[in-house]
Amino acid sequence: KIQRGFLWVGRAAANGGHCHVNWRRVCRPLEYGGLGVQDLEHAGLALRLCWLWFSHTDDDRAWHGLDLQFSREERALFFASTTMELGDGLTALFWDEKWLNGQSVREFAPALYQCIPKRRRKSRTVVAGLAGNAWARDIQGVLGIHEIGQYLMLWQAVQHISLS
Structure with missing residues (x-):
């Protein structure tokens, strides 16, 4: 303006x-x-999306590890315009990133996702979640019929995942 x-x-x-x-x-x-x-406005958006990209790909940045805040729209644009290869699962977040057949668990099982504490969503990696099905122990609170249905679908989907 x-x-x-x-x-x-x-x-x-x-x-x-x-x-x-x-x-x-x-x-x-x-x-x-x-x-x-x-x-x-567009230049600022592009810069913030670059920061989001570097937070996923480059551990040598000075601000790596900081809890950078991105809006829902910025994250949606980032995830709509990028793809992810799972690889060893050490850096991909189990609950928030699109590692499950091109979807995140948030998209795949939204009701179940609401039963996961925020601190766990931001820290549980795919490799840690798959080890001994630790992701199932992240679920807290009372589960209704929708959550149980999504739990079973997620259980079936993660049984076929193998890490390289």
Whole structure:
């Protein structure tokens, strides 16, 4: 908003009467008829998605291990645009990441997922969860018919997983 206001009226805020061109058109590259102004909202989103990518792939970053907070929309965009190979299961999180036939356990068994404490969701790796079916001991609280059904489906799905 500050960029737009400065460009149109030389102030921090520009209202409808001052804006003569659509902001998205201004942010287009020159070869597509725009002015090439960088859209900071999209640039910020791309940067945060890079951080999310590096948190999954690069342990040598200075901020590795910090509890970085990402919005639900950022995570959804990241997981919609990436795929995961399970490999040895040491880094993939059992409950939150898409390691189970392209789905996360959160998507595969949403009612059962709600019975898992948040601290366990962020710490249980696939290899640790599969060892002795430790994932089943993460479940807490009262289970209803939906949770039990999803538990059985998950039990059947993880029996066919082999780590390399």
